[in-house]
Amino acid sequence: xxxxxxxxxxxxxxxxxxxxxxxxxxxxxxxxxxxxxxxxxxxxxxxxxxxxxxxxxxxxxxxxxxxxxxxxxxxxxxxxxxxxxxxxxxxxxxxxxxxxxxxxxxxxxxxxxxxxxxxxxxxxxxxxxxxxxxxxxxxxxxxxxxxxxxxxxxxxxxxxxxxxxxxxxxxxxxxxxxxxxxxxxxxxxxxxxxxxxxxxxxxxxxxxxxxxxxxxxxxxxxxxxxxxxxxxxxxxxxxxxxxxxxxxxxxxxxxxxxxxxxxxxxxxxxxxxxxxxxxxxxxxxxxxxxxxxxxxxxxxxxxxxxxxxxxxxxxxxxxxxxxxxxxxxxxxxxxxxxxxxxxxxxxxxxxxxxxxxxxxxxxxxxxxxxxxxxx
Amino acid sequence: xxxxxxxxxxxxxxxxxxxxxxxxxxxxxxxxxxxxxxxxxxxxxxxxxxxxxxxxxxxxxxxxxxxxxxxxxxxxxxxxxxxxxxxxxxxxxxxxxxxxxxxxxxxxxxxxxxxxxxxxxxxxxxxxxxxxxxxxxxxxxxxxxxxxxxxxxxxxxxxxxxxxxxxxxxxxxxxxxxxxxxxxxxxxxxxxxxxxxxxxxxxxxxxxxxxxxxxxxxxxxxxxxxxxxxxxxxxxxxxxxxxxxxxxxxxxxxxxxxxxxxxxxxxxxxxxxxxxxxxxxxxxxxxxxxxxxxxxxxxxxxxxxxxxxxxxxxxxxxxxxxxxxxxxxxxxxxxxxxxxxxxxxxxxxxxxxxxxxxxxxxxxxxxxxxxxxxxxxxxxxxxxxxxxxxxxxxxxxxxxxxxxxxxxxxxxxxxxxxxxxxxxxxxxxxxxxxxxxxxxxxxxxxxxxxxxxxxxxxxxxxxxxxxxxxxxxxxxxxxxxxxxxxxxxxxxxxxxxxxxxxxxxxxxxxxxxxxxxxxxxxxxxxxxxxxxxxxxxxxxxxxxxxxxxxxxxxxxxxxxxxxxxxxxxxxxxxxxxxxxxxxxxxxxxxxxxxxxxxxxxxx
Numbered sequence: 010x011x012x013x014x015x016x017x018x019x020x021x022x023x024x025x026x027x028x029x030x031x032x033x034x035x036x037x038x039x040x041x042x043x044x045x046x047x048x049x050x051x052x053x054x055x056x057x058x059x060x061x062x063x064x065x066x067x068x069x070x071x072x073x074x075x076x077x078x079x080x081x082x083x084x085x086x087x088x089x090x091x092x093x094x095x096x097x098x099x100x101x102x103x104x105x106x107x108x109x110x111x112x113x114x115x116x117x118x119x120x121x122x123x124x125x126x127x128x129x130x131x132x133x134x135x136x137x138x139x140x141x142x143x144x145x146x147x148x149x150x151x152x153x154x155x156x157x158x159x160x161x162x163x164x165x166x167x168x169x170x171x172x173x174x175x176x177x178x179x180x181x182x183x184x185x186x187x188x189x190x191x192x193x194x195x196x197x198x199x200x201x202x203x204x205x206x207x208x209x210x211x212x213x214x215x216x217x218x219x220x221x222x223x224x225x226x227x228x229x230x231x232x233x234x235x236x237x238x239x240x241x242x243x244x245x246x247x248x249x250x251x252x253x254x255x256x257x258x259x260x261x262x263x264x265x266x267x268x269x270x271x272x273x274x275x276x277x278x279x280x281x282x283x284x285x286x287x288x289x290x291x292x293x294x295x296x297x298x299x300x301x302x303x304x305x306x307x308x309x310x311x312x313x314x315x316x317x318x319x320x321x322x323x324x325x326x327x328x329x330x331x332x333x334x335x336x337x338x339x340x341x342x343x344x345x346x347x348x349x350x351x352x353x354x355x356x357x358x359x360x361x362x363x364x365x366x367x368x369x370x371x372x373x374x375x376x377x378x379x380x381x382x383x384x
Numbered sequence: 385x386x387x388x389x390x391x392x393x394x395x396x397x398x399x400x401x402x403x404x405x406x407x408x409x410x411x412x413x414x415x416x417x418x419x420x421x422x423x424x425x426x427x428x429x430x431x432x433x434x435x436x437x438x439x440x441x442x443x444x445x446x447x448x449x450x451x452x453x454x455x456x457x458x459x460x461x462x463x464x465x466x467x468x469x470x471x472x473x474x475x476x477x478x479x480x481x482x483x484x485x486x487x488x489x490x491x492x493x494x495x496x497x498x499x500x501x502x503x504x505x506x507x508x509x510x511x512x513x514x515x516x517x518x519x520x521x522x523x524x525x526x527x528x529x530x531x532x533x534x535x536x537x538x539x540x541x542x543x544x545x546x547x548x549x550x551x552x553x554x555x556x557x558x559x560x561x562x563x564x565x566x567x568x569x570x571x572x573x574x575x576x577x578x579x580x581x582x583x584x585x586x587x588x589x590x591x592x593x594x595x596x597x598x599x600x601x602x603x604x605x606x607x608x609x610x611x612x613x614x615x616x617x618x619x620x621x622x623x624x625x626x627x628x629x630x631x632x633x634x635x636x637x638x639x640x641x642x643x644x645x646x647x648x649x650x651x652x653x654x655x656x657x658x659x660x661x662x663x664x665x666x667x668x669x670x671x672x673x674x675x676x677x678x679x680x681x682x683x684x685x686x687x688x689x690x691x692x693x694x695x696x697x698x699x700x701x702x703x704x705x706x707x708x709x710x711x712x713x714x715x716x717x718x719x720x721x722x723x724x725x726x727x728x729x730x731x732x733x734x735x736x737x738x739x740x741x742x743x744x745x746x747x748x749x750x751x752x753x754x755x756x757x758x759x760x761x762x763x764x765x766x767x768x769x770x771x772x773x774x775x776x777x778x779x780x781x782x783x784x785x786x787x788x789x790x791x792x793x794x795x796x797x798x799x800x801x802x803x804x805x806x807x808x809x810x811x812x813x814x815x816x817x818x819x820x821x822x823x824x825x826x827x828x829x830x831x832x833x834x835x836x837x838x839x840x841x842x843x844x845x846x847x848x849x850x851x852x853x854x855x856x857x858x859x860x861x862x863x864x865x866x867x868x869x870x871x872x873x874x875x876x877x878x879x880x881x882x883x884x885x886x887x888x889x890x891x892x893x894x895x896x897x898x899x900x901x902x903x904x905x906x907x908x909x910x911x912x913x914x915x916x917x918x919x920x921x922x923x924x925x926x927x928x929x930x931x932x933x934x935x936x937x938x939x940x941x942x943x944x945x946x947x948x949x950x951x952x953x954x955x956x957x958x959x960x961x962x963x964x965x966x967x968x969x970x971x972x973x974x975x976x977x978x979x980x981x982x983x984x985x986x987x
Contacts, residue, residue: 012461019907027914030849034924037848046774049848053775056856057783063860068867075871078890088807095804102794109790112765117783120704121773128705128967129770132987137766138713138759145758149751149797156751156801157744163803164740180657200655200662207660241737244657246559247670249735249810253874253887256807260736262670263558264654267737308887312810312876314552315559317477320879 051123061114065107077289080253084275084307084328087163088256094155101148168270172236175229178211179241179248179261179311182318185211186226189219190343196220210244213344221345229309229326232334233279236272249313252326254280258312276328281305411949419529421521422949426528427506428841431834433532434499435913440539441490442906448483451475453899455881455892469547480880481550482574488553489538489578493585496688496826498531501589501627504691504833505596505620507841511940512617514605514957516950519598523591530588537581546572552878554677555579555641557652557670562663563645576645579638586631593624593631600624605939607959612976614938614963615701615708618715619694622722623687629726630683637676644668671736678729685822686725689789690718692829693760696782699832700764702936703779704771705972707964710763717756717763724753734802735809743802750800757793761786772967774934777851781832784859785825791863792821795870812872819869824862831855831912838916839933843945844923850915854908861905865898935973937963942977962987 037048083092120128176187176195189195197217198204204212213220231237241250243261250269251258259269275283284290284302294301307326311319329337420426450459451474458473469479506524510517518524541548551560551571560575600613600621613621640651644665652673653665701708708714730738730746764786773779795817799805808814831854838846875888882888926933932941939959943951957977965974965987980986 023911023914026850026853026911027847027918030847030853030915031922033849034847038924046776049852050773050775053780053852057775057780060856060859064863067863071868071871075868075894079871080874080887087803091803091807094801095798095807098798098801098804102797106790106794109761109765110787113768113783113786113790116765116768116771117773117775120768120771121775125770125772128772130707130966130968131709131766131770132707132964133710133713138710141762142755142759145755149754152797152801153748153751156747156803159803160744160747161740163806164743200657202662205657205660205662210657210660212657212662247556251810251876253807258735258806258809262737263656265669265671265737304886306886308885310876310885310887314481314556314878317481317550317880319481320876320881321884323884 047123050121054118054121054123057114058118061111061118064110077287081280081284081287081290083254083256084273084280085255085257086272086274087159088254088271089274090159090162091256094152094159097155098152101152163270166270168238169236172238172270173232174238174240175231176240176242177229177250177261177309178244179250179315179322180210180244181246181316182311182322184250184309184311184322184324186229186324187211188224188226188230188338188341190222190224190341191338192219192222194219196223215345215349222343223345224341224343226341227324229324230334230337231273231326231328232331233273233276233328235331236270239269239271241267241269246315247313248311248315248322251310251312252307253310254307254326260313273328276330277305277307280307280328419525421517421525422947423506423510423517423521423524424841424947424951426524427503429528430499430502430506430531431841433528433535434495434503435916437490437494437499437535438909439913441487441495442909444483444487444490446903446906447475448480448487449899449902451480451880453896455883477880478547478550481552481878482548484878485550485553485578486538486542486548489549489582491823492553492684492688493582494531494535494538496822496830497589497627497684498585500688500691500826500830501620501623502528502531502592503830504616504695504837505592505624507837508614508616508940509596509599509620510603511840511943511951512614512938512963513600513603514608514939514959515599515603516952516956518595519603520595524595527588527592527595530584530591534581534584534588537577537584541574541577541581544573544577546574548574549578551575554681555638555673556677557641557644557673558656561641561644561652561670561673562656571645576642579642582638583635586635589627589631593627596620596624597628605956605959608976611712612959612962614694615697615711615714615718616691616694618718619690619697622718623690623694626683626690626722626725627687630680630687633676634680637673637680640676641673671733671738674733674736675729678732679726682729682732683725685818686721688822688826689829690721692785692826692833693718693789695829695833695836696764696785697767698938699778699782699836700767700786701964701966702836702934703774703776703782704768705774705935705966706767706771707966707968708763709766709769710759711962711964713759714763717759720756721753724749724756728753728800731800731802731805734805747800747802751797753800754793754797757789761790761793776835777846777848777855778832778836778934780852780855781828781835784855785828785832787859788820788825788828788862791867792817792819792825796821807874810877812869812875812877815877816866816869816872820862820866824858824866828858831858834916836934837940838919838923839926839931839945840940842920842923843926843947844919845926845933846919846923847915850911854912854915857908857911858905861901861908864901865905868894868898932975937965937973937975939976942975960986 083089174189178185196219197214198212199214200212204214239250241259241261243263245263247263248261249258250261255271255273257269257271259267261267281302284305290302291300293299294304297304307328309324309326311322417425460473462470462475463473466479469476560571563571600617643649644651644653650665650668652670653668656663656665697708697714728746728750730742731750734743799808799814799817835846835851872891875882875891926945929944931945939957942957944953959976960979961974961976963976966972969984
């Protein structure tokens with residue numbers, strides 16, 4: 010019924026508009042003569058001027074209302090730099106936008122037919138053309154150089170020997186986050202049908218002792234001030250590893266490894282403290298009943314369309330100090346200890362149980378021990 | 385030499401057409417309206433088909449805006465119309481992704497490429513270069529029929545059981561590269577139909593573009609040197625060149641993708657693991673497809689915007705009663721955009737893990753595009769400065785185009801900078817940017833063209849009042865939708881709902897506001913359609929047999945109002961001057977076919 014009513018109202022509105030418009034056309038013809046556009050030019054001149062004012066006022070209002078709601082300041086070393094570049098570029102383009110939009114709409118008003126006797130034949134001016142080619146060129150050169158410098162810093166700087174290496178693998182619709190454990194070294198992964206099974210999706214080679222202390226984590230733990238290398242991959246389709254607060258984004262491509270190297274600068278707690286000073290973050294979140302800053306958390310998201318639940322690949326990210334991290338690390342049980350070892354103990358008949366290689370297994374053959382491994 | 389060349393052709397052409405005219409009366413209903421080879425009729429066919437697609441594409445966006453604006457509400461009427469795609473009145477995830485995929489495909493290709501280029505290249509090129517028709521009217525007709533059949537295939541994909549393509553209009557593998565794997569979305573028959581539809585579309589586009597290029601280069605009338613072409617023809621010529629050089633790359637990409645899907649090859653696939661099962665694909669790379677796709681995909685945005693630029697240049701000059709400011713600079717900047725458009729594609733791929741050196745090079749070229757773009761904007765503003773602007777609907781839309789192009793173009797300077805793009809890639813900031821700069825702006829150019837050339841097409845005017853109401857709603861509405869969207873910086877695009885994330889869940893009121901405005905703007909476009917079809921039959925008539933309603937200099941207004949296959953009843957007019965002699969020599973305008981006065985220097 011409501012749908013029908015709104016439909017009827019729209020149709021009615023349309024009819025009224027069309028009839029009024031037709032009437033006004035006829036009226037204009039009678040009053041001004043067929044070929045005259047002077048009157049409507051006058052009206053539209055004022056309307057365009059009004060639009061210019063409205064646009065500036067509306068934009069200012071949007072900045073005031075929406076800036077505080079935006080994703081807060083960067084929590085990584087390179088993120089602070091790219092944010093600076095973003096803000097600087099934004100100020101430049103705002104100045105250009107204000108000047109050009111003002112000129113455009115003001116001229117449209119000032120030189121409309123009703124205010125001018127004759128147009129001024131003015132086909133070109135080479136000096137002017139050169140000036141307004143050179144100025145943007147200089148500004149853009151500065152932006153290009155600054156951008157490139159930052160880009161190369163992010164991707165080609167020397168790596169810290171003490172860096173934390175974490176592996177993240179995307180699949181529909183989840184992240185598998187693997188830590189290298191106490192030895193700081195990942196166990197080898199072999200991508201063939203002998204190693205990759207429904208219970209060992211990553212194809213970890215359990216015969217590699219380095220794999221024995223590796224563990225999986227539901228949450229991404231990072232250490233404040235410690236350079237971190239994310240080693241990224243995907244199982245099925247392209248995903249994109251996205252940490253909005255750290256300005257980190259890198260595609261995870263099946264069959265092609267990628268990586269991203271960055272350094273977090275604020276622990277979760279420090280970010281909360283910072284946000285507690287921001288007015289919008291002090292407001293109460295109706296869903297939790299608490300001030301927004303109290304429940305703030307860093308998050309990991311997928312940024313490349315990967316299927317129907319693309320929007321659900323959320324993982325919490327927690328940034329802690331080195332001490333807190335070590336404490337957390339000590340509490341983790343390795344994947345090997347949790348799954349392979351008990352299975353070995355239980356099933357003594359399983360000799361050389363862990364995927365020994367392609368020669369000892371046929372595709373699709375289930376391995377008794379590997380079956381027990383759960384994410 | 386150039387002039388001599390076109391003189392020869394014009395002579396030959398005139399002879400040919402005299403023979404042609406004798407057969408004029410033989411046009412039947414079928415050859416006149418359906419299988420027409422007349423560029424004016426084909427232009428109308430493209431325009432009306434494009435409008436149909438515009439409504440479909442817009443309607444899809446209204447549907448997914450319902451989901452984005454009110455993620456927790458249900459709309460029972462949706463279930464009535466969509467059935468299983470909106471069970472319980474809520475659009476399903478699968479259908480949401482189908483909606484955004486088809487919205488992108490339809491708007492980018494079927495409206496703003498086929499609809500825009502097809503309409504105005506067909507209408508303006510033969511008229512404005514002074515030619516009886518396209519170089520090959522038959523291939524021109526085929527171009528339309530391939531366009532239509534591409535659309536039919538796309539439309540039918542909505543009605544198959546597994547639904548239309550839903551892996552994004554960019555069709556990235558492996559999401560779209562694997563068939564029947566059970567877990568992948570949008571990889572069913574719908575995608576194969578998408579691929580078939582795109583293949584037909586590309587064929588249509590190539591046939592059209594080759595015709596446009598040939599016509600501009602070979603069929604110019606006597607005296608019509610290249611430097612006397614209106615900017616609209618220059619822009620359409622460059623558009624066609626970009627299309628011819630880039631569309632084949634997409635075709636290659638799509639064909640190889642279908643090989644992967646149907647013949648189990650591994651062009652784009654390597655080590656795919658689904659539910660712990662390693663599939664047998666080895667050695668390909670999904671990134672290869674991204675390169676092939678964006679080798680078209682980026683020039684494509686210039687295929688969309690260049691015709692709009694040409695139309696706007698023409699409309700602004702005519703309605704300001706002034707020559708376009710910096711005619712040569714406008715051509716050079718168009719040419720610069722054309723060249724640069726081919727070497728910036730990887731800025732869509734900054735975070736695919738490509739070599740950092742490549743990222744730097746593509747940043748350089750991408751930001752360089754801002755220079756010719758800036759020149760064009762300054763020249764448009766220079767054109768209206770000290771003009772005598774007739775603020776008709778056409779002129780308003782042209783001014784709106786410049787405004788949109790400024791707003792959307794400037795944010796491109798942010799996105800094109802690779803280090804900033806790390807954060808912004810695939811977020812709503814990008815969505816805001818490209819909708820303003822190539823979506824809304826191109827629509828504004830198209831509307832400016834339709835309001836301006838409607839009298840040429842149908843011998844009647846569109847209603848000005850309705851046109852101006854249409855303009856203000858669209859202008860204000862578009863800014864209300866897409867300006868605030870820039871503040872959603874960092875919110876990933878193509879999300880069905882932001883409820884899973886604390887980080888992204890703070891813009892729900894804004895999203896609802898944008899959805900309401902989107903519906904209003906959509907209805908305003910229906911107002912345009914009402915105006916269009918009403919005016920075809922009931923609009924104010926042009927007066928006189930050879931009416932020139934806007935006092936324009938270009939050749940299309942030297943032909944009789946009545947549609948005539950062959951355009952001019954007698955000889956083709958000869959051209960003596962450039963098209964921008966407005967408000968000079970004591971005359972408000974001097975058409976191109978008016979000979980130079982004694983002592984007057986050609987421009």
